[in-house]
Amino acid sequence: xxxxxxxxxxxxxxxxxxxxxxSIEKGTITAIIGKNGSGKSTTLKIIHGDIRPxxxxxxxxxxxxxxxxxxQLADRTSFVWQExxxxxxxxxxxxxxxxxxxxxxEEGRMSEALESVGLLSFIDRxxxxxxxxxxxxVTVAAAIYQDSEIMIMDEPTNFLDIDNQxxxxxxxxxxRKRGKTIILTLHDLDAVNNLADSVLILRDGKKVxxxxxxxxxxxxxxNKAFNVSFHTYDTVNGSSFVGSxxx
Amino acid sequence: MRYLWILFLFFxxxxxxxxxxxxxxxxxxxxxxxEIYGSQIPFLSNFIPHGYTLAQEQIIVQxxxxxxxxxxxxxxxxxxxxxxIQSIFRNPITEPYIIGLSSGASLGAVSSIVLGLTIxxxxxxxxxxxxxxxxxxxxxxFFALRGGKVHPTYLLLTGVxxxxxxxxxxxxxxxxxxxxQGEAFFWLLGSLEDINxxxxxxxxxxxxxxxxxxxxxHRELDAIQMGDMHARAVGVNVERTKRxxxxxxxxxxxxxxxxxxxxGFVGLVMPHLSRMLxxxxxKHVIPASGILGAIFLICADDIARGIVPGVVVPIxxxxxxxxxxxxxxxxxxxxxxxxxx
Numbered sequence: 001x002x003x004x005x006x007x008x009x010x011x012x013x014x015x016x017x018x019x020x021x022x023s024i025e026k027g028t029i030t031a032i033i034g035k036n037g038s039g040k041s042t043t044l045k046i047i048h049g050d051i052r053p054x055x056x057x058x059x060x061x062x063x064x065x066x067x068x069x070x071x072q073l074a075d076r077t078s079f080v081w082q083e084x085x086x087x088x089x090x091x092x093x094x095x096x097x098x099x100x101x102x103x104x105x106e107e108g109r110m111s112e113a114l115e116s117v118g119l120l121s122f123i124d125r126x127x128x129x130x131x132x133x134x135x136x137x138v139t140v141a142a143a144i145y146q147d148s149e150i151m152i153m154d155e156p157t158n159f160l161d162i163d164n165q166x167x168x169x170x171x172x173x174x175x176r177k178r179g180k181t182i183i184l185t186l187h188d189l190d191a192v193n194n195l196a197d198s199v200l201i202l203r204d205g206k207k208v209x210x211x212x213x214x215x216x217x218x219x220x221x222x223n224k225a226f227n228v229s230f231h232t233y234d235t236v237n238g239s240s241f242v243g244s245x246x247x
Numbered sequence: 248m249r250y251l252w253i254l255f256l257f258f259x260x261x262x263x264x265x266x267x268x269x270x271x272x273x274x275x276x277x278x279x280x281x282e283i284y285g286s287q288i289p290f291l292s293n294f295i296p297h298g299y300t301l302a303q304e305q306i307i308v309q310x311x312x313x314x315x316x317x318x319x320x321x322x323x324x325x326x327x328x329x330x331x332i333q334s335i336f337r338n339p340i341t342e343p344y345i346i347g348l349s350s351g352a353s354l355g356a357v358s359s360i361v362l363g364l365t366i367x368x369x370x371x372x373x374x375x376x377x378x379x380x381x382x383x384x385x386x387x388x389f390f391a392l393r394g395g396k397v398h399p400t401y402l403l404l405t406g407v408x409x410x411x412x413x414x415x416x417x418x419x420x421x422x423x424x425x426x427x428q429g430e431a432f433f434w435l436l437g438s439l440e441d442i443n444x445x446x447x448x449x450x451x452x453x454x455x456x457x458x459x460x461x462x463x464x465h466r467e468l469d470a471i472q473m474g475d476m477h478a479r480a481v482g483v484n485v486e487r488t489k490r491x492x493x494x495x496x497x498x499x500x501x502x503x504x505x506x507x508x509x510x511g512f513v514g515l516v517m518p519h520l521s522r523m524l525x526x527x528x529x530k531h532v533i534p535a536s537g538i539l540g541a542i543f544l545i546c547a548d549d550i551a552r553g554i555v556p557g558v559v560v561p562i563x564x565x566x567x568x569x570x571x572x573x574x575x576x577x578x579x580x581x582x583x584x585x586x587x588x
Contacts, residue, residue, distance in 0.1 A: 048480065050480075070482050070485070073479070075482065085337055087473050089526055090528070094469065094527055095473070101482050
């Protein structure tokens with residue numbers, strides 16, 4: 001499914017976002033990067049229809065998101081939130097069941113989704129006693145279980161150790177192979193470089209750059225987006241790497 | 248396993264109902280009690296021996312049964328209402344009264360006592376309590392509406408504010424009619440003693456239907472517990488679910504308290520006890536809260552009737568004094584002190 005933003009602007013108090021014009025192709029990974037408060041999460045919520053833009057339209061396959069019912073939206077998109085309410089005494093299974101609201105609960109698919117994040121053995125554990133990283137992985141599994149064509153993820157690797165970050169990145173590659181369209185925010189620029197097909201760079205709600213990763217993730221654009229100096233340097237295996245800290 | 252628990256609780260409820268029929272100033276032998284039960288079952292009654300006296304039959308059928316079944320209906324209504332309201336607010340310390348039900352029903356009941364209203368005959372007090380309870384919930388809901396949406400925090404604050412306002416009017420009515428305080432005071436503390444079949448029958452139908460509708464929303468309520476935005480993201484029509492649930496709870500609990508007066512604690516605590524036993528999913532919490540609410544209220548009524556011979560202590564006092572230590576005990580016993588609501 002294709003996602004299109006046309007002339008999207010949004011203003012709240014002193015913060016303003018946009019204008020944003022994006023066209024995100026089916027079966028791709030799009031990363032949104034920028035400083036804290038640059039508008040990354042707001043952009044995701046606008047795409048998901050949780051925030052209505054002041055101007056402009058968001059369309060999924062030519063249908064305006066603003067006119068979709070919650071069921072129509074959930075059929076097309078799933079969302080991994082940055083924060084999630086810890087529901088009263090829910091088990092992991094209960095959390096997964098909520099994501100099966102639209103398509104119905106299926107034990108096989110649920111097990112498969114939890115297995116993909118390595119947490120099948122946690123299925124009957126109390127969700128509230130899981131660590132932050134484990135909860136994060138469960139929410140990723142829940143989004144997979146919802147099985148929508150477009151997956152929107154707000155910092156899906158927050159709280160995760162390096163092993164699990166790589167597990168999630170590999171999972172995202174696999175989902176892309178299956179034709180899923182993934183739009184996410186990330187802070188790990190190395191992962192963005194290796195994973196994303198296209199990148200949107202924001203600063204103070206304004207678009208710094210938008211386009212394919214190779215031409216967009218440049219030292220020049222990153223220097224515009226962040227308050228640190230980026231450099232290109234060679235790694236031990238000879239590949240080129242964009243980084244900001246060299247010790 | 249969870250279904251077995253619910254079946255077990257239901258079995259416990261039936262046992263509690265039967266045992267409660269024994270409690271009272273007149274002792275009725277078990278054989279006679281079973282005969283009286285049998286005589287009330289259509290077609291079967293002709294085959295049951297009638298070894299009991301007319302007085303025994305009247306005590307069971309006209310006094311104890313409506314009171315005990317009233318406890319079942321009211322306890323279930325408060326328990327189910329509590330589970331639904333806690334899910335909507337995502338707040339473990341809320342209960343049905345938080346949306347203005349108790350203050351509204353109090354205003355209705357106290358007004359009818361103070362003003363000496365008789366427009367609905369001997370049931371004027373119950374009907375005004377029901378209508379006022381429901382009306383205050385409507386007012387709270389519409390005050391809390393912003394852009395077609397009801398935010399839980401805003402609804403909670405509006406409920407608390409309106410309840411304070413209405414409670415102040417109730418206090419003013421009582422203050423200016425000091426001679427009527429006794430009657431009103433008894434209603435405010437709750438009692439099952441005056442429940443008869445005529446009162447119970449319509450309330451039982453309302454509670455049955457509304458409880459079923461609330462149960463049908465269990466998946467939506469589970470999703471709302473994870474946040475309104477999350478619920479919407481998985482396909483739930485959040486505002487419709489809230490609207491339907493709030494008004495079903497309002498109908499059910501207004502009807503229940505209209506015949507019993509205010510009974511606290513049940514709506515707050517039974518959902519917690521259910522979650523400790525069966526986990527957090529409303530698929531199990533809603534029915535379990537209803538059954539536990541019914542069991543708890545019948546037991547509280549037994550104590551209220553039996554603790555001082557010849558005197559019926561208001562049930563609200565019993566639910567508080569017995570209920571709180573009971574909850575504390577279960578919180579420690581069942582969860583090792585790590586229950587997080």
